[in-house]
Every structure is written in C-alpha cells, then in structure tokens.
Amino acid sequence: MTTRALPVRARAPRRRIKNSLNRVWVLHSGKIRKVFSVALLLAGCAGLYQVREPIGNLAMIGVELAQAQFAHAGLAVSEISISGQTLTSEQDVFDALAIQLETSTMSFDVDAARKRIAELPAVESVLVRKTYPGKVDVTITEKLPVARWRVDGITFLIDRAGDQIGEDRGAYGDLPLVIGDGAADDALAMIRAIDTVPQLKDELVAISRIADRRWDLIYSTGLRVQLPEQGVAQALRKLQDYQDEFRLLDRDLAQIDLRNDTLVALRPNKPIEETVTTPQ
Structure with a gap:
C-alpha cells in the first residue's frame, strides 16, 4: 500500500508580511506610538511656522478693525490731559x-x-488713567534738580545721582553751577560742603571740576580758589576764617591756593600798565 503525502499549501507572501507587521506591532506598539506622536508634533510646528506671518497679519488686521469699530462707536481717545511736568516736554509724553x-x-x-x-529722563513716577468714553489723564512727578552742569557748551540740569534730567533754559539760575568733565558725579557732595559755609557763596558763580580729582571755586571777580583733593571741608572752613578776619575774597586777587594745608598761596591780579602817548 502506497502512502501519499498531501500537498502543503504554501503561505502567500502578503500573509507573511501581515504576520510580521502584527508581530512588530505587538512587541513595539508603545515605541511606535511615541514616534508617530513626535512626528505629528513636528509636522504641526513646521506648518504653523510656515503660516506664522499670515496669521500674525490677520491678527493685526483684526485688532485694527476692532479699534476702528470702537472708535467709530464713540470710544476713540479724544482728550489727553497732562499735568505735573516742567522738564519733560508734552511732545515726549505724547x-x-x-x-x-x-x-x-x-x-x-x-x-x-x-x-x-x-x-x-526727568520722570520720577507717573500715573496714567483712562476715563470712558474717550479721555486719558497723565499725572507726572518729576525728579528734583539739585544743580546745573555745563559741559561742551551745554548746561544740563542734574538730579541727586548726577543724572541729566533736562536742559537748563534759564529757569533754574538759582541752582549751583558745576562745570567740567565728571563734575556731575560728585556735585551733590561738593554743594553740601559749600552749604556749611554760606558766606563763601556770595558772588560764587561756578564750581569747577579739575581733572576729575578736585574742585576750584570761581567768583564773579575772576578770583579762583583752588581746593585740595582731600580735606575739602577743612579748607573751606579755613577760607571762611580768612574771609572773616582779612576779607580775603574782597581783595584784588587772581588766585588763592589752598591745596597745601600748611600754607596759603596768593596771586594778585597783574597791575594795569598805563600807556602814555606823546603828541607828534
């Protein structure tokens, strides 16, 4: 008796591929989902990046249209009130x-x-309020100028920190005048020192910074008092004593040198030479 083997049906290639994919999905489905999620996220970001400018433009157009609608409805800003400013120009605020x-x-x-x-520059604090339907109120508190600082032919107003807060246009002539490079940084300390000897302030027109190290006092007569780099307060008190006793500042002097604490050097004004002409 002959035994005959039955033919075995061969697996179709498509079925083998499907089985392989099923096996891969069962074993690695978690990783596959993460990869697809990242890919979708990157694709979405790339799409948004490509259309960012059109979207931004549409948003700006929408904002402008909304503003125009509010304005046409009677909510346009039609009145602006500014108060408290002296050094700050209205145009800068606008x-x-x-x-x-x-x-x-x-x-x-x-x-x-x-x-x-x-x-x-000159604003210390500011309050801005809007009142419907169309008013905006601005209330400014400005910094307090303590001195005038002249440099490169321009006179600025400076605050306690030595910062420029505006130009002097003639309304602050009663403030002390400091001149020279670096004068603004140390002006307040020098002004306070002068305030302790008020008699020395008579006819004082300027305080000059020399080499950013020390000060000279300049009087209306042209007299220049040279102060030391260190011990300014002591030198000022000494000058006050000389003024009380000898009226030193009222003499015909060009210069008083107080840079040496052991002596005082005086330089008189040069005498005016008379020129005599004889008739021809």
Missing part, C-alpha cells in the same frame, strides 16, 4: 503714549504707556 487717531479707550494699554513714560 510720543510715549503712542495714541493714534483710531486708538480707542477699550484697546489703550495703560500699563505699557506708563512704563514708556517712566523711562523719560
């Missing part, structure tokens, strides 16, 4: 407010405007 014709009180950013105004 520029910092950044209010346009179509700006409405609904869209006006109070905090952003306040920060921009606070950066102006």
Whole structure:
C-alpha cells in the first residue's frame, strides 16, 4: 500500500508580511506610538511656522478693525490731559503714549504707556488713567534738580545721582553751577560742603571740576580758589576764617591756593600798565 503525502499549501507572501507587521506591532506598539506622536508634533510646528506671518497679519488686521469699530462707536481717545511736568516736554509724553487717531479707550494699554513714560529722563513716577468714553489723564512727578552742569557748551540740569534730567533754559539760575568733565558725579557732595559755609557763596558763580580729582571755586571777580583733593571741608572752613578776619575774597586777587594745608598761596591780579602817548 502506497502512502501519499498531501500537498502543503504554501503561505502567500502578503500573509507573511501581515504576520510580521502584527508581530512588530505587538512587541513595539508603545515605541511606535511615541514616534508617530513626535512626528505629528513636528509636522504641526513646521506648518504653523510656515503660516506664522499670515496669521500674525490677520491678527493685526483684526485688532485694527476692532479699534476702528470702537472708535467709530464713540470710544476713540479724544482728550489727553497732562499735568505735573516742567522738564519733560508734552511732545515726549505724547510720543510715549503712542495714541493714534483710531486708538480707542477699550484697546489703550495703560500699563505699557506708563512704563514708556517712566523711562523719560526727568520722570520720577507717573500715573496714567483712562476715563470712558474717550479721555486719558497723565499725572507726572518729576525728579528734583539739585544743580546745573555745563559741559561742551551745554548746561544740563542734574538730579541727586548726577543724572541729566533736562536742559537748563534759564529757569533754574538759582541752582549751583558745576562745570567740567565728571563734575556731575560728585556735585551733590561738593554743594553740601559749600552749604556749611554760606558766606563763601556770595558772588560764587561756578564750581569747577579739575581733572576729575578736585574742585576750584570761581567768583564773579575772576578770583579762583583752588581746593585740595582731600580735606575739602577743612579748607573751606579755613577760607571762611580768612574771609572773616582779612576779607580775603574782597581783595584784588587772581588766585588763592589752598591745596597745601600748611600754607596759603596768593596771586594778585597783574597791575594795569598805563600807556602814555606823546603828541607828534
């Protein structure tokens, strides 16, 4: 009896591929999901990056349209009130407010405007408020000028820290005048020292910084008093004593040198030479 083997059906190639994919999915499905998620996220970011400018432009157009609608509805900023400023120009405040014709009180950013105004040199603090339907109030508190500083032919006003807070246009002539490079940085200390000897302030027109190390006092008569680099307070008191006893500042002198604490050097003004002409 002959035994005949039955033919075995061969697996189709497509079925083998399917079985392999199923096995891979069962074994590595978690990793595959993560890879697909990252790929989708990157594709989404790339798509957004490509359309960022159109989206931004559309957003800006939408904001502008909304502002125009609010403005046409009677909410446009139509009145701006500024108070408290002397050194700060109104134009600088207007520029910092950044209010346009179509700006409405609904869209006006109070905090952003306040920060921009606070950066102006003379502003100590500022309050910005908006009142519906269309008013903006700005109240400024300015820094206090303590001296005038003349450098390169321009006279600035400076605060306690020596910072420029505006130009002197003639309204602060009663403030002390300091001149020279570096004078602003140490002006307050020198002004306080002079205030302790008020008699020396008569006819004092300027305090000059020399080589950013020491000071000279300059009087209306042209007299220059040279002060030492160290021990300024003591030198001023000595000068006050000389003035009380000898009226030294009232004499016809060109220079008083106090840089040496053991002596005082005086330089008189040169005598005026008379020229005699004889008739021909």
